[in-house]
Amino acid sequence: MAFSDSTAGKVRSKLGDVNRQKENQQTWKPLSVGASVYMSDRVRTGTESEVIFGLPDGSVVSIAENAEMVIADLFEKDGVFRTKLDIKKGHVGFDVKKLSEKSSFEFKTGTATAAIRGTKGFIGGEKGFVGSLKEGKLEITSTKSGRKFSIGAGETALGRDSLVVLKLATSGSPSLAKALAKVTEDSTLSIDQIVEAAKVADSTVAAKENAPLDEESMKVSSVSSVVCSGGLQIEGSYRTAVSTASLVVKAGTYVSENLATSTDGKTHTFSVSVPVTDENKLWTLTSADVVLTAGEKVVTETVSYTADKSCAEVNTRPAQIRFSSYDSLRCVANVAVSGLEDDAAIFSVDVDGTPKTHESLTRNALKRAKLSEGVHEYVFSAVDMAKNKVELNKKLGCFPPRKFNVQILGKKREVVSNPPGTPKGYDKIVKTVQFTVRVPGGDPSVLYKVVVKQNSRIILEESLNQIQALDYQVPVELVRKGVNKIEVEVTHKSGYIVKAQKVYEVF
Structure with missing residues (x-):
């Protein structure tokens, strides 16, 4: 199958020091929640750090602390997905959805490769290998021997040159992954010692994850009930010994980063500021949940708040x-x-x-x-x-329809004779037609057009911005031995038209 459409995963949450290196670049840059990750990106985590990705096929991958992974392949075409993750260091948790027949999801480590059809667990190992499933099936191929075998739900495969499959109660648990990471990397241990260490780790993790979790494990001590600048401020304390525990604040679709920075069973404080604005729609809510999840146990406390809509930091979008x-x-x-x-x-x-x-x-x-x-x-x-x-x-x-008038000065009809003593060859008679347009308010801007005609021929035309005054003086050259009809037509912007005329008879 030819793949041509690269896709992107997205960071769902992160804890601590998480960085990304783009292909052909030397620098590492911090990776934030909501950021997209692409094929050939290299991601690494620091001590007590973790990052969780959502992938295009609906799968979820979590990179544990002190780990490094390269997204070798990330393609999708016509609903068929191909994903390959190269684990360079540490271990990676996964929750892979059931894939279509043509889709593939693979992991590569320093000692083996593993193909997944749809399963949940973790895999890792640089010098040694560990693969563990909570559910589903994992097909494993040894890089050195080429041997292929599979493990199922509740099973864990680990070792170096050869792999041993164990039935462990906490198979697939991130806490077990963390406990086994050092065991498989220790080259001084024999395979029997690795197996024994794995069983001890399983018992220890099971005891912690099944430990009772009471209501005092998480408590909100203060909350800003009226939210303005600084957002919704929540402070409190928590206590848990489950290494995979998460403490988050949820408000609508917003989910904070994991606030549980320590899981040693001792009481620790937390503080978070949740942005509440009209941009993220959280200003319409009246409550948020603080949720501590440790293993199968969940403790939730709901806090109430009111967004101050007169606050510029909350109400950021103008009408x-x-x-x-x-x-x-x-x-x-x-x-x-x-x-x-x-x-x-x-x-x-x-x-x-x-x-x-x-x-x-x-x-x-x-x-x-x-x-x-x-x-x-x-x-x-x-x-x-x-x-x-x-x-x-x-x-x-x-410009509402308004009556107005046009007044032409002088008589409506004048008889004109050739002035005595006119030089020979000078045969022109010129008169000045004076008229006034009387509109309410005396504002010429209400007029649309002023037209003056002589015997139906236009001799003056002004419209809109050309009309600057209401008083006109128009010179007219009269036609001799005949009638000169001067017509004035004024159009108001409302469409109302007023006409006036004057006649000159020349002998």
């Missing part, structure tokens, strides 16, 4: 204002105010810098603003509970 529609004849503008889920805001409208209206909004809304007649600068704004402000600036016109 949004979008221009929806506008009608200059009806003199209304519609704007949509959104982003107010679980929030509130004061919506205001300013006209030419002067406040006009304001009202309180507790949800997303479509707001209609009444416009003032004429052309004005409008500012639509919304200020939420945390004083986040958003503005929308628009220059809008309001």
Whole structure:
């Protein structure tokens, strides 16, 4: 099968010192929760550290402390997955989902390789090998001898040149993996001594994991009931001897890192700050759970909190204002105010810098603003509970249908004769037509067009921004021996039209 689509795993949780080295790079960089990991990435952990990955096929892999692993293969094509992890040091836990017939999931160590169809347990070993299953089946091939064999649920295979299969009560347990890591790496031990050490480790781990866990094992001592800057602050103490124990805070879909940094059976303190913002939607919740999981036992304590939505660190997202529609004849503008889920805001409208209206909004809304007649600068704004402000600036016109008139100075009809003493060859007669457009408010911006015609021929035309005044003086060259009809037509932005005319008779 030809694979061409590389995929990515994702870091679900981490504890302590976890670093990643990209292919062909020399530097190691810290790996954080939520980060993606890709084929050829090398990941290592420090002392008392751990990292858990979610893989594209739904499997989960955990790298224990002081371990190093290379993601040799990580491909997916048409629902078929191929995964191969090369364990360079330490051991790795796994919970592999049942694979399709063509999919594959393999581990490689310094002494053997193992193929998985769907199982749960751990595998590792640099100088020696250890593979252990809680459930499922593991196909193992020795690198040195080429011998193949398999182990099943509740079985553990370990050794160096040759492998021994044991039935252990805690097979597949991460605590057993940690206990056996040093045993298989000790070259001074014989195979019989390795077996005996494994049995002792099994008994010790079983005793710890089955130890009773009482309510005093985890206690929340303080919590910030009203959340503002710094997030939800939770402090408390815990006590557990189970090495695989986890202590996390859960709020909605948020899960903190493991806060159980020590599992020696003694009382230790923990402190965590959970971000509570509108970005992560945690500001709508009223409680979070602190959960201690040790083996099969779980202790949970629920803490209540209230997000202060007037706090800028909590309420980080301002509302949004979008221009929806506008009608200059009806003199209304519609704007949509959104982003107010679980929030509130004061919506205001300013006209030419002067406040006009304001009202309180507790949800997303479509707001209609009444416009003032004429052309004005409008500012639509919304200020939420945390004083986040958003503005929308628009220059809008309001032109309701209004009656107006056009007045032409002088008589409506004039008779013109050729002036006496006109030089020969100078045959022009020029008159100046004066007229005034009278509109309410005296604002020329309400006009759409001014047209002057002489005998149906346009001699002047202005529109929109060209119209700067309401008084006109238009020179007209009259046609001799005939009638000169001057027509003035003025169109308001509302569509209302007014006409006026003047006639010159020339003999």
